[in-house]
Amino acid sequence: MTVSTQIAPKLRSGSQILIEALERNGVKQIFGYPGGTIMPVYDALVGSGLKHYLCRHEQGAALAADAFGRVTRRAGVCIATSGPGATNLVTGIANAFMDSVPMVVITGQVPSPLQGTDAFQEVDIFGITLPIVKHSYIVRSVNDIPHIVNEAFQLAENGRPGPVLIDLPKDISAGMGDVVYTPPQAWPATCAPDATAMQTAAGMLSKARRPLVIAGGGIAISDSVEVFRRFIDRTGLPVTSTLKGLGVIRPDNPSYVGMLGMHGNGAANHAVQNCDLLMVVGARFDDRATGHLAQFAPAARIIHLDIDAAEISKLRKADVAIVSELAPALEGIQPERKANPGWRAQCAGWTKEFAWRYDAPVKGIYAPKLLRDLSAARPGGLTITCDVGQHQMWVAQHCQFNDPLQHITSGGLGTMGYGLPAAIGAKVAKPEATVVCVSGDGSIMMNIQELATLKRYGIDVKILLLDNSALGLVRQWQEIFFEGNYSEVHLTDNPDFAAVARAFGIQARSIKEPEEVGEALGWLLNTDTAAMLHVSIDSMENVWPLVPPGKPNHKMMRQNS
Amino acid sequence: MTDMNHTLTIQLSGSEGAVIRTLGLIERRGFHLGKCSVGEVDSGGRTMEVQVSSSRPGDLLKRQLERLHDVFQVEVKPVTVTKPRKPGIRPVTLKEY
Numbered sequence: 297m298t299v300s301t302q303i304a305p306k307l308r309s310g311s312q313i314l315i316e317a318l319e320r321n322g323v324k325q326i327f328g329y330p331g332g333t334i335m336p337v338y339d340a341l342v343g344s345g346l347k348h349y350l351c352r353h354e355q356g357a358a359l360a361a362d363a364f365g366r367v368t369r370r371a372g373v374c375i376a377t378s379g380p381g382a383t384n385l386v387t388g389i390a391n392a393f394m395d396s397v398p399m400v401v402i403t404g405q406v407p408s409p410l411q412g413t414d415a416f417q418e419v420d421i422f423g424i425t426l427p428i429v430k431h432s433y434i435v436r437s438v439n440d441i442p443h444i445v446n447e448a449f450q451l452a453e454n455g456r457p458g459p460v461l462i463d464l465p466k467d468i469s470a471g472m473g474d475v476v477y478t479p480p481q482a483w484p485a486t487c488a489p490d491a492t493a494m495q496t497a498a499g500m501l502s503k504a505r506r507p508l509v510i511a512g513g514g515i516a517i518s519d520s521v522e523v524f525r526r527f528i529d530r531t532g533l534p535v536t537s538t539l540k541g542l543g544v545i546r547p548d549n550p551s552y553v554g555m556l557g558m559h560g561n562g563a564a565n566h567a568v569q570n571c572d573l574l575m576v577v578g579a580r581f582d583d584r585a586t587g588h589l590a591q592f593a594p595a596a597r598i599i600h601l602d603i604d605a606a607e608i609s610k611l612r613k614a615d616v617a618i619v620s621e622l623a624p625a626l627e628g629i630q631p632e633r634k635a636n637p638g639w640r641a642q643c644a645g646w647t648k649e650f651a652w653r654y655d656a657p658v659k660g661i662y663a664p665k666l667l668r669d670l671s672a673a674r675p676g677g678l679t680i681t682c683d684v685g686q687h688q689m690w691v692a693q694h695c696q697f698n699d700p701l702q703h704i705t706s707g708g709l710g711t712m713g714y715g716l717p718a719a720i721g722a723k724v725a726k727p728e729a730t731v732v733c734v735s736g737d738g739s740i741m742m743n744i745q746e747l748a749t750l751k752r753y754g755i756d757v758k759i760l761l762l763d764n765s766a767l768g769l770v771r772q773w774q775e776i777f778f779e780g781n782y783s784e785v786h787l788t789d790n791p792d793f794a795a796v797a798r799a800f801g802i803q804a805r806s807i808k809e810p811e812e813v814g815e816a817l818g819w820l821l822n823t824d825t826a827a828m829l830h831v832s833i834d835s836m837e838n839v840w841p842l843v844p845p846g847k848p849n850h851k852m853m854r855q856n857s
Numbered sequence: 858m859t860d861m862n863h864t865l866t867i868q869l870s871g872s873e874g875a876v877i878r879t880l881g882l883i884e885r886r887g888f889h890l891g892k893c894s895v896g897e898v899d900s901g902g903r904t905m906e907v908q909v910s911s912s913r914p915g916d917l918l919k920r921q922l923e924r925l926h927d928v929f930q931v932e933v934k935p936v937t938v939t940k941p942r943k944p945g946i947r948p949v950t951l952k953e954y
Contacts, residue, residue, distance in 0.1 A: 606920040
């Protein structure tokens, strides 16, 4: 370039620079809600290449961005104004943090000179979110924006993913700068897995008499599903799964013993309590998975594979730890022989013994059977988002997933109200998918306003609402652990949910008889727009089995136990 | 379980919020904060020396701190003198809720 052709850098607003930086980072869709301090960004949004989805509550926007991030494994983006807009995002940010979901959060902030003066809609969102972000920024110069945005995406998506917050004072978003966008430098590669540790692990697996693998959510996050499946095929190791690991192994794989934990399968819990070697892949010994920690897998030595060094020996001491990307570690662990056939047969026996049954006498529609039917209606073809409660556990138990990205659930935080916005995020991310939001009558009310978002953008989400007129999981615990002293769990005054959906312009039907289920599920799945199927179920139905708090995993309470 | 005292020497960024982010993590992860000093270094970063006590392992805290983007380096040294401390966040116990 000669001097004569050089053009003086063009001045642009911070908001224009921000929009360009988002586009350069591959962003096409964002979820948000406008307001005072973020208005310059919304001004620059008009005519940009970004499609903005106006959710009807900032929490809905954050949770939609979370699900978008899970499905695409790229950072979902949400945006809100300062003060209440920002604080309404907090649950969504925490949700992403607990489940290691890549997310970039942009909040408006009062102008820098007003920060610290208790200005209108001023809140220290940077301070409020410190414990629940992977990293965060307050932008202090217009020309810093491209660098900060690039780094935010790199941090959110690399290593163990998580949410990154960018707080943008209004004088910065409205101020002018001359910075020219430059792409970020490549993110440093993660260390290769330690060869000695892999050899030790292989030796332990070869010698173990009762080895077991736990498949965690990290396998999907790191796109290592195929590598993991090959590892299992190669080694013949029995596998259990965490809630977030569902779908990593196909449910019909003979090595699979089911989900472990509080509402896990009996086979999985017996396998884990009896194993002598436990290889934990991309999982973190969550208390809902381990039960009584000191009695968890009491005879087992531990091999722990994780990209996050801070998970090693946090709750259970690892005998061998491999801190790296999962795929090269799984490829590098080469046991000399396949898993002990006697132990495999023992696991297969448990799998048969504890297979789900659907013949218990029940009043009305039996939700587990309905969910099994739903799953069977489109084998391996549904993306299911859940809310939190009994229905969430029934989905985990009774729906079958061939791919972990088809099961979108709030695992770590357990956020009621997740299901509907998550379905929006998942459908926007994957328009070709059939997305079903399985919700409950408690959870749906926590973000029911997002029905308006479905209607506004014609987002084709199927809502399966299991209505037991109660906060079912709390009611179940009060029944079992609080001597039936029911406190604030009855929702017998629920609104007519089908009428509510229709008021938002969403087709809806209600059923309550078992013989209606088949036809109604067909209607739900074959309707070519968003629709709700409202299903009345027995309010006294419980989730079984249940490992009581403080008990080891094999001490499961069962139906009629 | 008895508490162990550790001295942490942390090299961290000079960015806004880096100090409070680091100290916040230490308390949140179940470590009692004792003496603490922060200074600026020529490179624009900061150096922090913190005395902590907890029944939780110091090397786990080191790895948790190293996860922070603001933290460049952490050294942990056990301090042999132990003394009782006020109750703070209790260690991970076996009872579940």
